[in-house]
Amino acid sequence: MAHYLTGLDHTLIGVSDLEEAKKTYEKIGFTVTPRGSHIGWGTANYCIMFGEDYIELLGIVDDARESNGLDTLLEERGEGLLGMAFASSDPERTRSSLQEAGLAPSELLDLKRKLELPEGDVIPEFKLLRLRPEGLSERNLFICHHLTPELIRRPEWETHExxxxxxxxxxxxxxxxxxxxxxxxxxxxxxxxxxxxxxxxxxxxxxxxxxxxxxxxxxxxxxxxxxxxxxxxxxxxxxxxxxxxxxxxxxxxxxxxxxxxxxxxxxxxxxxxxxxxxxxxxxxx
Structure with missing residues (x-):
């Protein structure tokens, strides 16, 4: 596919009450992963993993910390789909290819989050590229590459009722x-x-x-x-x-x-x- 993009990585659903959303999606028949929290921010997530992509439930758990604009979005538009991330097989080559095409990607950005496993916390790491997509905002569409995919994927998390x-x-x-x-x-x-x-x-x-x-x-x-x-x-x-x-x-x-x-x-x-x-x-x- 163009620009070393391999498909969808995940979608994001913004929710007002993260724990309540977890219960809702479990009732719908999804297996929900342990909770993750974004390092340095007041936001956290639960993920619903499939073989190649996943759904991220995103909410605010600490009102005193930065929410990366999620508080404003929830207030202005309510709960719902916030955006999606494409997957890249090679983020450096993706960025160069997008630049050559005049699509103005951002610098490569580092993201880490803490995943709260029963045996102890782990720190999944990612590379992000922001876009300026036509018809969408930068939040609605971006590119994500997993540096530690083994930390967020387990076979038991990918099986759903x-x-x-x-x-x-x-x-x-x-x-x-x-x-x-x-x-x-x-x-x-x-x-x-x-x-x-x-x-x-x-x-x-x-x-x-x-x-x-x-x-x-x-x-x-x-x-x-x-x-x-x-x-x-x-x-x-x-x-x-x-x-x-x-x-x-x-x-x-x-x-x-x-x-x-x-x-x-x-x-x-x-x-x-x-x-x-x-x-x-x-x-x-």
């Missing part, structure tokens, strides 16, 4: 999807970008970013009710998860007290009121 295997797509509401196609061709490769009517699809590994306007939301999510005014664009509204065994996912979810909607294409949908602000769909892989 709802049978989820990987993140299939993310839906993003923007003002004008068509205007973004040139930028994402340069970032992700011409063959990975498709414009259909007013919907822009961008393939990244086996995940697809789907850019839509608010005029198309009723077609994608009929009957969806948003609390309050619609947030400012861009708005990451939905995430689709591919499951290994759809019957297992359906049986598990139907046994919870969650309101599960089976939609016309066969997917199982949970409303943002039950998932801390994100439309969550499960489909057969």
């Amino acid at each position: 709802n049978a989820t295997d990987h993140i299939k797509s993310v839906v993003i509401v923007v003002e004008d999807p068509k205007s973004l196609q040139d930028y994402y061709k340069r970032l992700c490769g011409v063959l990975n970008v498709t414009l259909t009517d007013s919907t822009l699809s961008v393939r990244v590994g086996r995940m697809t970013m789907i850019f839509v306007s608010d005029n198309d939301l009723d077609l994608l999510f009929p009957g969806l009710v948003m609390d309050g005014d619609f947030p400012e664009f861009p708005y990451l509204i939905a995430m689709t998860l591919a499951v290994k065994d759809f019957s297992q996912a359906e049986e598990y979810l139907s046994g919870t007290d969650l309101t599960v909607q089976k939609i016309a294409n066969g997917a199982l949908r949970l409303s943002p009121k039950e998932t801390h602000g994100v439309v969550l769909e499960f489909v057969a892989s």
